[in-house]
Amino acid sequence: MHRFANPTRFLRLANALLPWLGVAAVGLLGYGLWLGLLNSPADYQQGETVRIMYVHVPAAWVALAGYSTLALASAAFLVWKHPLADLAARAASPVGAGFTAIALVTGALWGQPMWGTWWVWDARLTSVLVLFFLYLGHMALTNAFDDPERGGKAGAVLALVGVVNLPIIKFSVDWWNTLHQPASVLRMGGSTIDPAMLTPLFVMAGGYFAVFAVALLLRIRALYAERRLRQLRLSLPDA
Amino acid sequence: MSEFFAMGGYAVFVWPSYAVAFGVMAGLVAWAWISARRGEAEVERLRAAGLDTRRRSADAVRENPA
Numbered sequence: 001m002h003r004f005a006n007p008t009r010f011l012r013l014a015n016a017l018l019p020w021l022g023v024a025a026v027g028l029l030g031y032g033l034w035l036g037l038l039n040s041p042a043d044y045q046q047g048e049t050v051r052i053m054y055v056h057v058p059a060a061w062v063a064l065a066g067y068s069t070l071a072l073a074s075a076a077f078l079v080w081k082h083p084l085a086d087l088a089a090r091a092a093s094p095v096g097a098g099f100t101a102i103a104l105v106t107g108a109l110w111g112q113p114m115w116g117t118w119w120v121w122d123a124r125l126t127s128v129l130v131l132f133f134l135y136l137g138h139m140a141l142t143n144a145f146d147d148p149e150r151g152g153k154a155g156a157v158l159a160l161v162g163v164v165n166l167p168i169i170k171f172s173v174d175w176w177n178t179l180h181q182p183a184s185v186l187r188m189g190g191s192t193i194d195p196a197m198l199t200p201l202f203v204m205a206g207g208y209f210a211v212f213a214v215a216l217l218l219r220i221r222a223l224y225a226e227r228r229l230r231q232l233r234l235s236l237p238d239a
Numbered sequence: 240m241s242e243f244f245a246m247g248g249y250a251v252f253v254w255p256s257y258a259v260a261f262g263v264m265a266g267l268v269a270w271a272w273i274s275a276r277r278g279e280a281e282v283e284r285l286r287a288a289g290l291d292t293r294r295r296s297a298d299a300v301r302e303n304p305a
Binding site: 049055095211214232235 | 247252253255256257259260261264267268271274275277278279282285289
């Protein structure tokens with residue numbers, strides 16, 4: 001792990017991975033689109049709206065995984081004070097917020113025809129909205145200090161406190177009566193979804209995770225360049 | 240074909256879902272890509288300027304020892 005804590009080595013690894021992740025993203029999303037839109041059945045109850053699942057559920061998974069990334073990077077930053085962990089945390093929050101937004105909007109577009117409402121303040125929807133605001137809060141807090149070190153620390157503490165929201169999201173559908181359906185893919189006793197729908201779902205999820213990784217690594221590169229610019233400007237009196 | 244686009248009457252829900260999902264993902268990657276490229280180009284520019292500055296001040300010291 002510590003071998004990749006060196007920024008130069010990390011960036012070399014990131015740049016080696018990026019083209020492959022890009023190809024994986026385009027390939028999996030393309031295949032996922034074909035499977036999801038053309039080569040999978042309509043649901044016997046939900047009809048064609050079941051196809052919204054293929055863009056909604058992976059977004060929610062990445063939104064949660066993105067927050068885990070943010071929390072792990074924050075913990076690493078607080079423990080080892082490594083600047084690269086700070087950059088990873090700062091890179092994760094806007095990308096995670098983007099995927100959470102996808103989950104919320106596509107959820108509303110699925111809720112309206114199937115539940116008869118765009119939004120309901122039930123436990124699952126509300127806890128995911130809280131996740132969205134945690135991401136936004138992290139972005140605002142890390143940038144609220146002139147000293148990036150202090151901003152990074154404050155953001156890391158917020159990110160770690162917010163971890164309590166992750167099990168709430170996951171188990172909200174079991175702990176409370178929600179309009180949102182309970183877990184049907186990642187559940188004890190196996191999935192309750194037909195393979196004809198599970199395959200496009202997993203293919204699309206693979207594509208989503210590749211997009212997440214691409215955006216995350218590119219943003220770490222951008223933030224690293226920003227950090228270098230700051231140092232260069234401080235060392236150059238007339239630049 | 241038109242049956243496909245109609246999505247069993249749910250076109251107004253299905254197609255915007257796909258548009259939002261792919262639009263946001265494309266936006267995220269484009270923003271990340273542009274910000275990385277722009278930042279790295281600026282670092283290169285400053286580094287080149289920085290080396291020049293350092294050489295210039297070294298020359299100045301050599302020509303004008305205090």
